Amino acid sequence: MPHSEALLLPLSIIGIIAAAMTAALAAGRRSMDWVGVMLLGTITALGGGSTRDVLLGNFPLAWVEDPYLLGITNLAALATIAIAGVIHRFRHLFLVLDAIGLVVFTIQGCDIALKSGQHIAVVIVAGMISGCVGGVLRDVLCNDVPCCSARSSTPASPSSPG
Numbered sequence: 001m002p003h004s005e006a007l008l009l010p011l012s013i014i015g016i017i018a019a020a021m022t023a024a025l026a027a028g029r030r031s032m033d034w035v036g037v038m039l040l041g042t043i044t045a046l047g048g049g050s051t052r053d054v055l056l057g058n059f060p061l062a063w064v065e066d067p068y069l070l071g072i073t074n075l076a077a078l079a080t081i082a083i084a085g086v087i088h089r090f091r092h093l094f095l096v097l098d099a100i101g102l103v104v105f106t107i108q109g110c111d112i113a114l115k116s117g118q119h120i121a122v123v124i125v126a127g128m129i130s131g132c133v134g135g136v137l138r139d140v141l142c143n144d145v146p147c148c149s150a151r152s153s154t155p156a157s158p159s160s161p162g
Helices: 003-027 034-056 068-082 089-113 119-140
Strands: none
Touching: 003 034, 003 068, 003 089, 003 119, 034 068, 034 089, 034 119, 089 119
């Protein structure tokens, strides 16, 4: 295993866990049951890479080849249910872990497209898909518009959501 892959694997696992946990929080805010929490966590954590691989014809998908990824997403989502009451204290940690996941997923997407001999434009789009589609799928499934508060020039008041 090359050094870059040895570094990316643990960071990828961290990103998968963070994505599944943020999705579980979104599912909890919408009063989904535990099946919905696990499903949303899995789709968010693995959706970008799966979409990329389907579009590039790269089979089998990562979670089919390595089913332990499904276990990681489900455990992370279920653990989030258990600690939901105190998780707000770790908001900044989640932001950092989520950012790490975004970077790692994007790098992995670019790397996979490069290794399959794709044009540089396809490599860039594959990276964007890998990094962003999981979060987009989460937002669509939760019927959430992610940048509403960013449009406002004033900070949200403590009583308003977001």
